[in-house]
Amino acid sequence: MNRMQGATLLKYRDHRYLKVASALVLLAMAAYSLSGKAGDEDFGGTLLGYLLGIAATLIVLILMLYGVVRRRIGGTMGRRQPAKDEKATRGEKPFRAGRLEGATLQGWLSAHIYLGVLLLVLATLHTGFHFGWNVHTLSYVLMLLLIASGLYGLYAYLNYPTLITLNMGDDTLDDLLLMIAELDELAAARALALPDEIQALVQKACRETRVGGKFWQQLSGEQRDCPTHYAVQQLPELSAKYGTHEQPKMIRELYALLLRKEKLLQRARTDVMLRARMRCWLLLHAPLGIALLAALTAHIVSVFFYW
């Protein structure tokens, strides 16, 4: 269905930002290879080193700006004065033409991705391939982690949405939880007339079954010792035990309810899992960004004061 739109993130506007980033990479590499001080201990202090450092810092700031733009794109920026005289706006521009002029977050994100990768090259050259146990290398390592988490994010954004829709179809998580709650009620009502052992099993399944939970549980997409799963496994045995004199029809119906619930549970947990895996990297990416900014500040300040 990609045809429905102009392009995906990576192909945005005919790879506009790939082109920009590639050009800058080539430029930086050429300059580096021509530089006499390439590989020297104090490469960072040369003109080219400074230039690379300044470029990388600017790019970091642009990348961080993405977080602001994302939250501000619907704000009051660029609000048109309410047209007092409708006729005045007539014929100024054809329908929808103005729309493409406005900044799109997709453009920002596409740029964010390519510039982020570009940063890897610029900063690496800026180091002159010299590392140590200091704040300078700390910034570099933080940046590497940041970029790595971002690349995972790119992978997640490109792949998980489809999986989520395939799993959920037309339903939302709330729909599923509602259906599960309904099944619970039905199952509990059925179980009332059945032996205590079965009733306890069903009640446990109703009370203690969870969807989601803590971070790791969300990521795993399952509940360890899920009571519903346990009930589904146990019921046939109990049915054999009581089936002869209790109502076998009731037990069969109950079993069908539990099976349906288990299937819904699986879908719900898969949904939670996919979403968690699609988002988990943000927990790392954003704090790393802040940390990088701090380390970078320290790096720059120290370079100027203690060189």
Next chain:
Amino acid sequence: MSENYKIVIVGAGPGGLSAAGRAAQSGISHVLLEASPHLASTIHHFQKGKSVMAEPALLPLRSSMSFAAGVREEILAIWQQEIDQYRVNVRLASQVTDISGCAGDFCITLATGETLHADYVVLAIGLQGNIRKLAVPGEDLPGVQYQLDDPDEFSNETIVVVGGGDAGVENALGLARQNRVILVNRHEEFSDCKALNHERLMAAVAQGKMETRVSTYTECIEALAGDSLVYVAQTPLGQERIACHRVIARLGAKPPRPLLEHFGVVFPNADSTAVPQLSEQYESNVPGLYIVGALAGYPLIKQAMNQGYEVIEYILGNPVEPADEALLRAKFVDVPDVFSVSDGIALLRRNLPLLLPLTTLQLREFMLDSAVLILRRGAVVFNSNDYSNSFYSILQGCVAIETEDGQGEVNVFGLHEGEFFGEMGLLSGRRRSGTAVVSQDCVLVETPRRSMLKLLYSSKGVQRRLDEVSLKRVVRACLDTALPESELDYLVQGAQAKLYAAGDALFCEGDTADGLYLIRRGSVTVSRQREGREVVLAYLPAGNYVGEMALVSGQPRSATVRAASPAEIILLEASRVGEVLGRNTLLRSKVGSQFLENVRDEHTRDEASGHGDSGLVNFLLEQGVGEASDVLLIDYARCIRCNNCETSCADAHDGTSRLDREAGATYAQIHVPTSCRHCEHPHCMKDCPPDAIHRSVNGEVYIGDNCIGCGNCQTNCPYGVIQMAVEQEYHTRSVWQVIFGIGKREAQQGADLPKKAVKCDMCKDILGGPVCVRACPTGAAMRGHPEELLNYAE
């Protein structure tokens, strides 16, 4: 014996009472004759405790009698008291059977055989003496009634109330308290009833107290065993049979035309809705015989009372201004050579043949709703692709309409004094098909959509005249802009306008060709049978034609064409189209090339549909994309569920998001969120009491500041995209707040705070366009026209 009076007033309704009151006050010899044993018989027959309204609110009351909105009993009591106070000479139970003679010497004969003589006669008999029936088989069955005095008489019954006017709505509301009521309306909207009734009706429907059927026509009524009935009607969804206990039809009343004609009054035409031709002083063609109130085409109490007062003043030779004079004068103030309202009305009558079927009084009402525009040469009235929908009549001057056809060729045709334009946008709900430029200084009358639709509903004569011209224009626009007038006339003869509900087939695969179908309003899909399934091959909106393939090839229909949304189609006869094609080589080659293009398209689509998914097209049509002008879709293969579309929308619109990303249907990775489709014929616009919902020139349907929060639009929207929200002070976070993550957006909620309707306005006031689309980090959200979307979907 016989008595002599200066003025005899016939009919003691509001108009007659007001006239008699004025006559009594002025000390003129008069008599007020009333056929029934009560004063104000119609109001007397209103439901008990019924509230009587005083519309139109804008119009001031001018009468010797007082009147304000209130309960039936109070109003009757006050009138009775005033009649006594002024010593009005009333004769109840005196039915008039004949009026003869002329000004100064009228002879009025009563049913009792008495005769009266008078210099002047004022007829204020209203319409209620002549109630309109259903005119279908079964109209006189027991259980079918045309009056309802006391709604509490019936309980626990299923009752069908027919008629979307005030009487029908009020009866239905009264009955709905203790019965199941189904209110049937012939029109698509309840535009005939007063605003307050309308509000109550919508509230009752919203609360599930009553059902309605719109665009529904009664077919027949069948009697079943025991007193029950079956009410059979044609609805937009097909025939419906409703088993019920009772059918109450409130279809208004016809003018008692034979009686009036017997008095010598002449009607301008044969339409059943025609009202007698009157002078501005309400004088009929019989000098000295005056007609006021509902019979003159003025059904509202306040209007009738004003006229009753005015008519006496006119007879006395006091030139009073009609109550709406000041309002109208302001409209005509800048028109050259027009010095008074009557000059202006005369100019309308002289220069606008479309409005000829209207009486002077109707013309005044028409003008109350309209605006007069005075434009200089070169001014643009509207641009091609604008989404405006007013209707324009040229009072003076000339206007040129410039249209561009598919090949980029520009055609210009001039319109002169007396012609009208803008009807295509009004009827199709689509963008303007051409640009209207003033080519010679002109005076235009601009009539808003709602008033024009009301006029078309109420006056068949105007509708017919409009149709004659607009049909030709549709043919010209759809087929060929250069077709000569004579050929157009020939084509249009025998053309039929047909209405289709969504899903109805215009024709089916294998049918013999019966003609060419021009789509005037709505849209259609072209589909073909594939392995037992109907596969949609194309979608065509208004302004296109279908059915030419079988005409050109002489073969049976190669595909099925169905209405995708309620559609109005003009069917041109096959033989006439054939002849015109034979005579016009240019048109022939145009249709021919269109035909070849269609064959080629269908070929490629046929191949595509082998492995493609026409289910998606069907899905999108089900979601209302067919009647949309701009839809938000989300490609779920890319949507990372961040809800940034919603949060940004809320940010851009005072804290309330106008879209619900998660709600809405999904099919094959395409999600249609709950968000406005900006329909071609917006359902929300149908019943907005303050007329606050508008369409901007760019097509955005938005709600204006004068929303009163009644919630009609919310009920009417089939897609659930309108919410009622509390108006609040909302501040977006500053950049610093964003950076430091402070200042939460918090919407204040309160059940008792006044709410207003909010909906998507496509960010028309924000540079850069819809925020939902721009705020999507992965480009999953997109907006587009149905043509684009459906073609992509293939």
